[in-house]
Amino acid sequence: MSFDNLAKVLAVLVAEQGSYTYVDKLGYVPSKDLAVFYLKEALRDLHSIQQKEKFENEKARELVGKIDYERVEKELEDIAKTDERKERERRPLSSLLRLLPSQQNWEVVVVSDVFVSVRGRVMLNVEAMNMTESVGNYVKHRRVPVVLPDAKYTTYFVPAISGESIAHGFQEVLAEVGKKNGLKVCKLCEKGIFLKSTNENVFKESFSSDPPKDDFEFEKTVIENCIVEDVGGFLYAPRAGGNVKRTSNFYTGYMIPVRESIEGAVIEPQLHSRYALGTPFVEGGQGQMIYYVELSSAVYTFSFDLDTRYIGRTTFSYEKAGTEVGKRSERINAALEALKKFLIEFAFGAKKTRFLPVMEWDSLVVAVSDDVWTVPSPYTAGYIDNARKKKEKVNFNTKLFVYPEGGSFEEVVVEAIEEAKERAGK
Numbered sequence: 218m219s220f221d222n223l224a225k226v227l228a229v230l231v232a233e234q235g236s237y238t239y240v241d242k243l244g245y246v247p248s249k250d251l252a253v254f255y256l257k258e259a260l261r262d263l264h265s266i267q268q269k270e271k272f273e274n275e276k277a278r279e280l281v282g283k284i285d286y287e288r289v290e291k292e293l294e295d296i297a298k299t300d301e302r303k304e305r306e307r308r309p310l311s312s313l314l315r316l317l318p319s320q321q322n323w324e325v326v327v328v329s330d331v332f333v334s335v336r337g338r339v340m341l342n343v344e345a346m347n348m349t350e351s352v353g354n355y356v357k358h359r360r361v362p363v364v365l366p367d368a369k370y371t372t373y374f375v376p377a378i379s380g381e382s383i384a385h386g387f388q389e390v391l392a393e394v395g396k397k398n399g400l401k402v403c404k405l406c407e408k409g410i411f412l413k414s415t416n417e418n419v420f421k422e423s424f425s426s427d428p429p430k431d432d433f434e435f436e437k438t439v440i441e442n443c444i445v446e447d448v449g450g451f452l453y454a455p456r457a458g459g460n461v462k463r464t465s466n467f468y469t470g471y472m473i474p475v476r477e478s479i480e481g482a483v484i485e486p487q488l489h490s491r492y493a494l495g496t497p498f499v500e501g502g503q504g505q506m507i508y509y510v511e512l513s514s515a516v517y518t519f520s521f522d523l524d525t526r527y528i529g530r531t532t533f534s535y536e537k538a539g540t541e542v543g544k545r546s547e548r549i550n551a552a553l554e555a556l557k558k559f560l561i562e563f564a565f566g567a568k569k570t571r572f573l574p575v576m577e578w579d580s581l582v583v584a585v586s587d588d589v590w591t592v593p594s595p596y597t598a599g600y601i602d603n604a605r606k607k608k609e610k611v612n613f614n615t616k617l618f619v620y621p622e623g624g625s626f627e628e629v630v631v632e633a634i635e636e637a638k639e640r641a642g643k
């Protein structure tokens with residue numbers, strides 16, 4: 218049995234109606250008769266869209282031309298002929314119906330954007346991943362105020378790792394993956410210096426050319442020539458005035474101790490010494506030195522979202538917003554590849570050459586959706602259940618990948634990213 222043409226019908230409907238009604242119905246259809254009924258209903262909807270001759274989705278219009286209606290009838294007959302008393306026939310039918318939405322043309326034609334939401338809890342012991350100031354020989358760990366809702370609302374100052382630190386790490390990986398995949402990265406971003414087109418001089422240094430005068434051309438040039446600024450955004454504020462701004466396509470924030478860990482999170486200064494006895498450098502106090510580094514241990518929250526909608530598309534000038542720049546699929550692919558590497562290697566944070574934390578993921582949820590769908594906050598222990606409950610009520614073809622129940626950490630991340638890549642048309 219093959220349902221190629223029916224799959225095309227459904228693909229066009231999803232693209233034009235912007236809803237997954239038929240896909241959801243067919244995924245859990247209890248009988249073949251009902252399946253045929255739903256599919257005929259879908260065909261009627263398709264005919265009425267065709268009569269209006271108004272397609273919003275260009276690719277959907279192309280696909281309609283490729284539907285073979287004789288084959289559609291034949292495929293419907295095949296379903297109707299299935300003998301549901303025979304397991305041999307019933308099972309392949311139901312699995313085929315469930316697979317309809319994942320048939321190739323479906324994904325390539327209909328959905329070319331994807332929203333990936335990552336939330337997790339990670340145990341970090343003896344970390345110094347985000348330090349703030351040093352006072353003399355004392356280096357301080359970052360602290361932030363956090364409210365703990367108990368009988369009353371109490372505010373605690375707890376160790377934290379900033380979103381900027383996470384963003385820096387992700388963009389470093391993105392620069393590397395981008396270059397490896399043959400995409401352009403500007404001179405500064407490729408060195409991990411994320412000044413990102415701050416002003417005229419930075420622009421000239423980054424792209425070896427003068428900044429375009431026109432806002433649209435400016436954004437387009439930056440996107441074309443630097444995948445990091447395409448995905449991570451930039452803010453151009455030249456002295457002469459006239460800003461150009463591009464919002465980041467990924468979102469992240471502070472890692473703070475999870476709710477049950479708030480009162481148990483500690484920061485402790487550790488004494489270290491540089492020892493030079495027996496050398497002439499001891500005299501004058503140059504050789505020997507003692508210093509303190511604040512270390513922290515806690516179970517931290519982790520949050521990261523990636524929205525591919527505007528990757529490879531201009532956004533700033535409202536008249537020309539949405540203009541495609543370069544091959545979007547290659548850019549999205551690089552962003553997803555970078556996210557995979559970034560998560561698996563936990564590629565961010567400072568002081569990792571001597572204060573490499575002892576870390577272990579406690580849990581992780583990656584949600585892959587066709588529209589904005591974020592996983593609830595991992596600050597609360599029940600966040601995985603909350604994610605499932607949310608999915609029951611709000612669902613944009615959302616699929617959850619959960620660690621540990623879905624396999625090893627790496628397996629879960631790789632599967633989620635593969636799903637995202639497939640939806641984005643690779």
Ligand SMILES: [Zn+2]
Pocket residue numbers: 402403404405406407413414423443445446
């Ligand atoms: Zn750049």
